[in-house]
Amino acid sequence: MASTSSFRAWHCLLALSLLSSAARGQLSPTFYATSCPMLELIVRATMTTAIVAERRMGASLLRLFFHDCFVQGCDASILLDDITGSFTGEKGAGPNVNSVRGFEVIDQIKANVEAVCPGVVSCADIVALAARDGTLLLGGPTWAVPLGRRDSTTASLNQANSDLPAPTSSLAALITSFGNKGLSARDLTALSGAHTIGFSQCLNFRDHIYNDTNVDSAFAALRRGSCPAAQGSGDTNLAPLDAQTQLVFDTAYYGNLLVRRSLLHSDQELFNGGSQDALVTQYSSNPALFAADFVTAMIKMGSISPLTGTAGQIRANCRVVNSS
Numbered sequence: 029m030a031s032t033s034s035f036r037a038w039h040c041l042l043a044l045s046l047l048s049s050a051a052r053g054q055l056s057p058t059f060y061a062t063s064c065p066m067l068e069l070i071v072r073a074t075m076t077t078a079i080v081a082e083r084r085m086g087a088s089l090l091r092l093f094f095h096d097c098f099v100q101g102c103d104a105s106i107l108l109d110d111i112t113g114s115f116t117g118e119k120g121a122g123p124n125v126n127s128v129r130g131f132e133v134i135d136q137i138k139a140n141v142e143a144v145c146p147g148v149v150s151c152a153d154i155v156a157l158a159a160r161d162g163t164l165l166l167g168g169p170t171w172a173v174p175l176g177r178r179d180s181t182t183a184s185l186n187q188a189n190s191d192l193p194a195p196t197s198s199l200a201a202l203i204t205s206f207g208n209k210g211l212s213a214r215d216l217t218a219l220s221g222a223h224t225i226g227f228s229q230c231l232n233f234r235d236h237i238y239n240d241t242n243v244d245s246a247f248a249a250l251r252r253g254s255c256p257a258a259q260g261s262g263d264t265n266l267a268p269l270d271a272q273t274q275l276v277f278d279t280a281y282y283g284n285l286l287v288r289r290s291l292l293h294s295d296q297e298l299f300n301g302g303s304q305d306a307l308v309t310q311y312s313s314n315p316a317l318f319a320a321d322f323v324t325a326m327i328k329m330g331s332i333s334p335l336t337g338t339a340g341q342i343r344a345n346c347r348v349v350n351s352s
């Protein structure tokens with residue numbers, strides 16, 4: 029009798045814990061340990077090849093993960109192609125169009141993974157692992173990525189337009205935007221350190237270098253040299269987000285903020301007499317603190333409303349919803 033009831037109690041506990049972990053959308057770094065043990069090696073090898081071919085790709089895949097997670101959660105919705113007349117994806121949204129890149133690398137990783145473990149690994153988890161490896165391969169920290177996300181059958185152009193923050197945002201708007209996703213102001217400031225790598229197009233920083241007053245004048249003059257004042261002229265010209273070490277994941281981004289040499293208006297908002305000034309100053313001189321906070325915030329961002337259990341699907345092709 030005692031053993032029966034304790035057996036029942038154990039079952040009840042197990043059922044409860046399964047239920048609550050499903051409800052919380054619990055992810056685990058060992059999710060594919062038996063179903064696809066080679067997964068992380070395959071992602072690392074494919075990312076290494078991509079970054080040897082073009083180092084910037086590490087930055088592009090880190091950004092792809094952010095733009096996935098902020099729209100419907102980390103569900104690979106950003107990967108779905110538009111199909112004229114039948115499906116509208118997120119690739120045409122303002123913050124994504126002619127800007128987000130790396131889709132071919134995701135296709136390559138998916139092909140390599142499908143060759144070894146067909147039908148098992150989600151595109152959403154591949155994006156999360158690619159973002160981690162892009163960070164690491166450009167010199168940044170590494171971490172165990174919680175896995176077990178599934179892929180969406182829907183996308184939201186409207187949410188991509190409304191929920192991805194614009195480079196014209198104020199600090200208050202950035203804090204609200206991240207707060208809406210369950211991320212704190214500290215997470216915002218740590219995650220913005222991703223702008224230690226990669227590039228921006230002139231149309232996204234023109235206003236800042238011509239019209240803002242909190243910009244170092246020599247830096248503004250330098251950037252104006254490759255970003256003409258007139259709208260529509262040189263819009264796609266690139267400049268590095270971190271003027272010092274554009275393809276090395278370090279803390280130079282924060283040092284730039286201290287001397288008003290950040291490329292985006294939204295970046296300089298983090299150090300402009302407001303609530304994040306002290307943290308920016310700390311990160312600029314404490315790489316270990318930045319690395320720890322960045323990893324914590326990446327894991328939090330990667331946990332935004334994942335599809336788990338039997339929700340969603342494992343897409344066969346990351347660009348389209350499965351046909352049956």
Ligand code: HEM
Nearest residue numbers: 087088091094127193194195219222226227228229232294
């Ligand atoms: C805080 C709000 C943010 C704003 C307003 C913002 C805005 C931007 C803009 C305008 C660009 C340049 C895009 C272009 O010109 O094509 C960019 C690039 C980039 N962003 Fe952000 N971003 C934000 C946060 C983040 C976060 C949280 C991450 C990742 C954790 C991130 C990672 C990147 C990377 C790596 C690039 C360079 C991509 C490349 O070179 O391909 N950003 N961002």
Ligand SMILES: *[C@@H]1O[C@H](CO)[C@@H](O)[C@H](O)[C@H]1NC(C)=O
Nearest residue numbers: 234235236238239256257258
């Ligand atoms: C600077 O601001 C003015 C007034 O808002 C605007 O008309 C102009 O286009 C801006 N210049 C640049 C280069 O963004």
